[in-house]
């Protein structure tokens with residue numbers, strides 16, 4: 001969370017506790033920390049100028065912590081309240097959370113624990129304010145380019161790097177986990193270059209194998225190999241004056257790496273089966289989610305090629321490392337899908353917003369996009385609620401697949417196949433385990449009882465790696 005001026009109020013009838021809490025929290029940056037020795041004073045101070053966070057003891061002689069919590073939440077819903085609970089008050093922690101406390105702090109606590117709950121409460125407050133801002137905003141502030149949403153320092157740094165390199169002809173290397181926006185950035189580089197009115201070619205090196213990739217990129221002449229019935233122009237030729245984006249380059253064979261290296265050095269190439277050199281002017285952008293340096297060490301990536309493309313590397317941050325971007329991006333997708341589906345949604349409820357922000361997003365922005373698309377489909381009210389974003393993080397493999405909304409027939413087929421396979425595997429495995437468990441791990445008997453041939457039963461055991469532990 002970005003540092004800001006926050007006001008914190010400590011409420012406790014023991015002056016020493018107040019003083020030490022004030023001391024601990026005052027050290028923490030820009031916080032203004034005050035204290036009150038009873039609930040009435042605390043409410044009077046709130047009325048004068050509301051605090052962002054109130055930390056109150058539960059047991060106080062006049063106006064207890066529970067009452068402070070209730071009255072503060074009623075009059076100042078934006079204020080976060082943390083309740084300090086004693087040893088014997090297990091149920092009260094449940095109760096205070098029900099009454100709307102953001103957190104509770106069991107006694108005794110360390111300075112570190114105190115700071116941590118306060119920081120958490122402030123981050124939550126920041127998130128809720130952001131959610132409210134986004135909900136009332138008509139259109140998000142103009143995206144820098146190509147729908148690149150985000151205002152975190154980490155994404156701003158990426159945007160600055162894109163701005164600097166885009167107008168040049170330099171080769172760019174994008175590194176980032178799956179779904180972090182590599183293709184989007186590649187398009188942004190192209191869109192902000194002098195080549196923007198020419199073609200942008202995206203080539204997925206993960207799906208094209210060695211020879212195929214080579215013939216696609218460089219083209220071939222009739223008779224160059226069996227099946228080459230006529231001349232074919234390659235992507236580099238077609239992309240003359242434009243940009244070629246080579247995605248998933250960790251999949252390129254050493255041989256094709258060598259050819260690309262040569263092309264990068266002289267911008268000339270020979271189509272397969274041809275003897276006349278071709279010269280083209282293309283800008284190259286590479287992307288990978290693997291550590292190429294490691295691959296160089298292992299000998300699966302050419303070192304000279306690595307240095308040739310490692311001119312201007314840009315690393316895309318993971319979504320969980322820039323949490324303040326989660327809600328703006330979520331709103332962006334919400335508007336986009338809402339419009340497509342003709343649903344007018346006002347935004348995310350506080351709990352839903354909280355859950356989106358707290359989640360780790362292993363599939364990064366792509367996963368967030370899928371989750372929002374699904375939420376828009378599911379949502380029956382005008383606000384996305386917790387139940388529209390089910391099971392985040394607690395999902396098994398199959399559930400995750402089911403969450404995915406395919407957008408082409410090909411994807412639909414793939415997802416159906418994967419779900420079928422995974423479901424069948426799970427059922428088979430459980431079936432075997434149950435039969436064995438019920439028959440004291442006697443394979444012959446388990447097979448007999450289930451009605452399977454012994455050999456087939458054993459095959460299933462092997463398929464699922466089921467073995468008796470000794």
Ligand SMILES: Nc1ncnc2c1ncn2[C@@H]1O[C@H](COP(=O)(O)OP(=O)(O)OP(=O)(O)O)[C@@H](O)[C@H]1O
Pocket residue numbers: 147148149150176177178179180181182183184185289329332365366369
């Ligand atoms: N900063 C962002 N703002 C808005 N949308 C984004 C942002 N980053 C990524 N996206 C969207 O997230 C999705 C995934 O992005 P993209 O395809 O560029 O990721 P990638 O890194 O190429 O992923 P993969 O490794 O899975 O191919 C796309 O729909 C893209 O438009």
Ligand SMILES: [Mg+2]
Pocket residue numbers: 182183247
């Ligand atoms: Mg991609």
